[in-house]
Each structure stands twice: as C-alpha cells, then as structure tokens.
Amino acid sequence: MRHVYIVTYDIANPKRLRRVFKTMKGFGKHLQLSVFQCDLPAIDLIRMQDILTLIINAEEDQVLIFNLGPTESCPIKSIQTLGLPAKLAKRATVVV
Amino acid sequence: MLNEFTYCPRLGYLEWVQGEFADSADTVEGRYRHRRVDQSAKRPAKKESEGEEEKVVLHARSVSLSSERMGLTAKIDLVEGEGARVTPVDYKKSKRPHVARGAWEPELVQLCAQGLLLREQGYECAEGVIYFVGSRERVTIAFDDELIALTLERIAQMRRAVVSGEIPPPLEESPKCVRCSLVGICLPDEVRFLRANAAGLPEPRPLFPASDDTLPLHVQHPGAKVAKRGEVLAILDGDALLTEARLGEISQVALFGGVHISTPVVQELCRRGIPLTYLSSGGWFYGFTHGMNHKNIDLRRHQFRAAEDRSRCLLLARRFVQAKIANCRTLLRRNHELPLDQPLQQMKWDIEQAGKADSLEQLLGVEGMSARRYFECFDGMLKLADPLFPEFDFNGRNRRPPRDPINALLSLAYAMLAREWAVVLQTVGLDPYLGFYHQPRYGRPALALDLMEEFRPIIGDSAVITAINNGEITANDFIKQMGAVSLTAEGRSRFIQTYERRMSSEITHPVFGYRISYRRVFEVQARLLGRHLMGEIPDYPAFVTR
Numbered sequence A: 001m002r003h004v005y006i007v008t009y010d011i012a013n014p015k016r017l018r019r020v021f022k023t024m025k026g027f028g029k030h031l032q033l034s035v036f037q038c039d040l041p042a043i044d045l046i047r048m049q050d051i052l053t054l055i056i057n058a059e060e061d062q063v064l065i066f067n068l069g070p071t072e073s074c075p076i077k078s079i080q081t082l083g084l085p086a087k088l089a090k091r092a093t094v095v096v
Numbered sequence B: 001m002l003n004e005f006t007y008c009p010r011l012g013y014l015e016w017v018q019g020e021f022a023d024s025a026d027t028v029e030g031r032y033r034h035r036r037v038d039q040s041a042k043r044p045a046k047k048e049s050e051g052e053e054e055k056v057v058l059h060a061r062s063v064s065l066s067s068e069r070m071g072l073t074a075k076i077d078l079v080e081g082e083g084a085r086v087t088p089v090d091y092k093k094s095k096r097p098h099v100a101r102g103a104w105e106p107e108l109v110q111l112c113a114q115g116l117l118l119r120e121q122g123y124e125c126a127e128g129v130i131y132f133v134g135s136r137e138r139v140t141i142a143f144d145d146e147l148i149a150l151t152l153e154r155i156a157q158m159r160r161a162v163v164s165g166e167i168p169p170p171l172e173e174s175p176k177c178v179r180c181s182l183v184g185i186c187l188p189d190e191v192r193f194l195r196a197n198a199a200g201l202p203e204p205r206p207l208f209p210a211s212d213d214t215l216p217l218h219v220q221h222p223g224a225k226v227a228k229r230g231e232v233l234a235i236l237d238g239d240a241l242l243t244e245a246r247l248g249e250i251s252q253v254a255l256f257g258g259v260h261i262s263t264p265v266v267q268e269l270c271r272r273g274i275p276l277t278y279l280s281s282g283g284w285f286y287g288f289t290h291g292m293n294h295k296n297i298d299l300r301r302h303q304f305r306a307a308e309d310r311s312r313c314l315l316l317a318r319r320f321v322q323a324k325i326a327n328c329r330t331l332l333r334r335n336h337e338l339p340l341d342q343p344l345q346q347m348k349w350d351i352e353q354a355g356k357a358d359s360l361e362q363l364l365g366v367e368g369m370s371a372r373r374y375f376e377c378f379d380g381m382l383k384l385a386d387p388l389f390p391e392f393d394f395n396g397r398n399r400r401p402p403r404d405p406i407n408a409l410l411s412l413a414y415a416m417l418a419r420e421w422a423v424v425l426q427t428v429g430l431d432p433y434l435g436f437y438h439q440p441r442y443g444r445p446a447l448a449l450d451l452m453e454e455f456r457p458i459i460g461d462s463a464v465i466t467a468i469n470n471g472e473i474t475a476n477d478f479i480k481q482m483g484a485v486s487l488t489a490e491g492r493s494r495f496i497q498t499y500e501r502r503m504s505s506e507i508t509h510p511v512f513g514y515r516i517s518y519r520r521v522f523e524v525q526a527r528l529l530g531r532h533l534m535g536e537i538p539d540y541p542a543f544v545t546r
Helices: A014-025 A042-055 B002-007 B009-016 B025-042 B050-054 B105-120 B145-164 B175-179 B188-195 B263-272 B297-308 B310-335 B341-356 B360-381 B405-428 B446-452 B455-469 B489-504 B518-533
Strands: A002-010 A028-032 A035-041 A062-070 B058-067 B072-082 B085-092 B127-132 B137-142 B215-219 B225-229 B232-237 B240-246 B250-256 B276-279 B285-289 B478-481 B484-487 B506-508 B515-517
Touching: A002 A014, A002 A028, A002 A042, A014 A028, A014 A042, A035 A042, A042 A062, A042 B025, B002 B009, B002 B105, B002 B145, B009 B145, B058 B105, B072 B105, B085 B105, B105 B127, B105 B137, B105 B145, B188 B518, B215 B489, B225 B263, B263 B285, B276 B405, B285 B405, B297 B310, B297 B518, B310 B341, B310 B360, B310 B446, B310 B455, B341 B360, B360 B455, B405 B446, B405 B455, B405 B484, B405 B489, B405 B518, B446 B455, B446 B518, B455 B489, B455 B518, B484 B489, B489 B518, B515 B518
Parallel strands: B085 B127, B215 B250, B250 B276
Antiparallel strands: A002 A035, A002 A062, A028 A035, B058 B072, B072 B085, B127 B137, B225 B232, B232 B240, B276 B285, B478 B484, B506 B515
C-alpha cells in the first residue's frame, strides 16, 4: 500500500544538504526548496529513512516526514495552492 | 536459516534451498536495525565504564561460529560473558511478544542453536538473551532440556527436507503468510487451491498487492541518451533533458532503436536487478541484460526435464492453444458489432479439437485455422473502419514487414508482449529460450512465445482496438515506405502508453476471484508454471477470461 508523504528538511551543512537533496530526488518530486512530494510503499519509506539517517547529523539537522495517507484516496487533492501553480507528481509509465 | 525454517518449512526451503528471496518492509527494516547493531561495536560501550568494568569481560559483536559435529553455523549478534560463562544475545527489530516463553518459537530455536554452538566451544552457556529493539526490552531465555530437544528436532527436520529435495507444502490458512515477504513467490493459497482442484476450499486470500509498485521505462526517442544522476536516470536529447525517472520506481528499461546508454547506468540496473532490454525501433526483440542469473537452479532443471518429455510438452501446448482460442473468442464476443454465431461456434469446436490434438504439428494446424477465422472477423471490432480512414483496411494478418497500419500495430503489440514475457520468465528463474509448444530456434524466446499465446488477444489485440477506437492513433501516425508500414516515433510512444495502461488495468482473477493487475497476472502465471513443472500442482492453469 502506497502512501503520500511530504518530506521537508533543514540541513546545517552544505555538503550534507547536497547529499540529502540527491537522495530525495530518488524518492520523490522536488516541489519547493527543501520540500519533496513522495509516493512510497512501506518498503521504500524505510529505505529512505535509512539512507537519510546515515547522511544527516542528528545534532544539527532535521528532517520532517508528513504522512498524508493512502495514495488511493488522492490526498494531494487536499493541497491548496496560492500563487504559481504547483506541479504535483502522478505515477505513470514513462515513455520517452 | 533455522529461524525461517521453524517459522515455515516452505519458507526455509524456498530461501535456503532454492535461493529465492524477496524484500519486504520488514526485512529491510530488520537489516537497517541490524546494521546499527553490528556497527555500534566501534563506539566505546558506555555501560562498561566504572562499576561494571570488572563484571563484563567479554563483549563481542557479530561472532561467527560453526560446528562440524552438529553441522551448524551461526553468526551471533553479541556474546556477553565473564570467564567461561557466556550468554548469546540476539537482536530482533520487533517489540516483545507477550507469550508464555518470552519469544516465538523461531527466535527461541535460533538462540538455542547459538547457545549449543557456544557450548561446543567449551563455554558454559545456560541461557541466552533476546533484545527486542522495538520495545527496548531484554528477555532472558533459559536453555532447558525441552528447548534443546526442540532445537535438535528442528535441525534434523530441516536436514531431512533438504535431502529429500521436495518442497514442503504451504501452510494452511496461516496468519503467518500475511506478512511473509515471500508470499508472492510461494503463492500458498493459490497452490493449495489448485491442488485440491477447487473442491470446497475458500478462494485464495489476496495476500500480495494487486498491482506492481514499479513500472517500466521505455526510451524510444531517436538518438536519446540515458545517464545516471544520483538516484535518478536522466534521459537526454543532446544536452536537453527530456525527462527524469527515479531508479526505485523502475521495473524494467526498454530501449527502442538507436538509444545510447552509459555503463554506470547498466551497472546500476544490474545491481538493482532491473532488466534492460534492447529492441529495434519496431519493437523486435534483440536481447537483454540482467544481473547474475537467478539462483533457482532446481526450477530450471525441472523445466529442461519437462521439455524433453514430448507428452508433457503436448499437454502444456494444448492448454496454451485452447486458452488462446477461448480468449480470442471472448474478445470477438465482447467487441464485435454484429452477432457472430457461425465463427463463434466454429471457434468453440476448435477449442475441442485443440484439446484432442495428439501431436504438436496437428495443434499448430488447429491454431492456424482458428487464427484465420478470428482475423477474418477482426475488422468488425474496429469502430473507425469507415471511408474517412481508408488506411484502416484490414484483410488478415501479415508481417515482416507489416503491410497495413493495423498489422503494424499488432506486430508492435506482440513484440511488446514477447519482451514482457521474456523478462518475467527470466526474473522468476525460468529459461525463456526453452519452450514447450514453440520449439527452440536460435535467438527465439520460445517459452515467452508459449506463455504469451493466451494474452495475445486480451492484451495485444485489445490495446490495438482501444488505441484505434478511442482515436489515440490516427492515420497520421504511420509512415509508408516501399510497401511496409511503420509507426512514427510519436505514434509509437502513444501506442506504448495505451499498451502499458492495459497492462496496469486491474481485473478480477477468473480463477482466484481477487483483484489483480495484468502485470501481476503475468508474474503469477509464470510462478504457477514453475509450481506445475516442479510437480506441485497437477495442471498449468492457463489464463482464460470470462
């Protein structure tokens, strides 16, 4: 079962920040500075937590993971946008 | 190993004899917690300071021990002790279960085996400890005679199962299956259901997800380049970024025509076990790259043995052909605008004939006849076959090269199916090149062609009908050159999307009654074929829609 997560982070050191950013690109869509929208099954959530825990410094950095609920119930619909339209991700086969 | 075997003998056998493995959230979390257990040895243990200094003398992590007499090897998470008295400590990621003996049987047996090994080394070892990371509790387990006897019994049972070479039967209606990571490989309820010939058993529980978590990536843009950028694959045209695809969400990569790919990408795909296939721009299957071959040699041995046996080949081949004709018939019945009594009746007769055929050659004849009847009615399923679209004039199947648009689409759809099946078969551990109905010929994935028969109408033809009837593909999407018709790059991309949508669509399984996507159906069919070849289920249940 997939859930939609919003992951945000505050990283104190630029080197770790880049590594967190690069890792997060593998798990979700980059929505804003330090904000990702992820659509993950339980197994990938744990993988993500695992990798992030290794990168960050627990004394200085912070990562917040918001669980919006099961993907089936379309929780992204509840996201309101003001200003520029948000480019939220939807899962589909990639054909280029 | 002993732990898995005690949990479920079939799980132990699958993992440790046949080399099957699948990750679930639980196994990944276990590894994640465990890495911290093994690593924490680097940091000085704070507890050992001051007063406790004299008490704890031995404090060793990840200790590997083995005993030839007992035929056991263990890796003990932590050994604590003083002098000759030691205690093995095993870490479990879960919370402490509230059961009488302090832990479940698999954990008790595993710990006791570690204790026995320590005793073998001359240590005194009267008890062990299980540390439950989830609830941060230590539970002390005494190695009494009862537990030791149980452990020795389990070891002996496991050895017997391995020597016998027969896979233990699945558990019955067990709640253990629900969280078992191998449930999609073992198919406990499905195997039991098909074995009992559906007599009185409840329908299988939908134990695994109805649809796949990962989806294919198709690159068909002429001259595109695939590169790795961290955790994503970037698809570039020159320097312009076309799109990015997250590695964790890709089930397979298909490259059509002249697409470039870098070695780091190939290595990463192999490492993650994502198959990479190469096709011509028209979808002709050249081959694929896959990580090291599947470990389940037992399965392949059974496949080769069955392929040697003409009568078994014939039985399987009949099933494939019967299911194919039945599915063609259903497709006609559902989509043809006119009631077709005569052809449908004839096809019904063909199904009976296919069931009686006593050689592969005869079967081939029946299949050919039936296919001709089917394709004669095919255009009746296309809604746009009117004067506005003279190009969609379809008079029977032709190929190499296809001479009209419909045949071009059908060829591409079948090529996609063949590729899909070759990949599925390879991933479940069968050899795609050795078939039962299609005989091996150089470079032809015969088994993939066998298994795709029944899916030609319901996936391939159906995708073609959808694409045309919905106007997703129009006359402008084709190029005609020297009598051959092919799709433009854009038309091809759109058709691949239609096809993939069909693959992702969820249906009610005709035998098992649960919701499942076609993509999953392929995997289940391939695994069931494996179970049939290994003699676990009497018949291969070909997929026939209702």
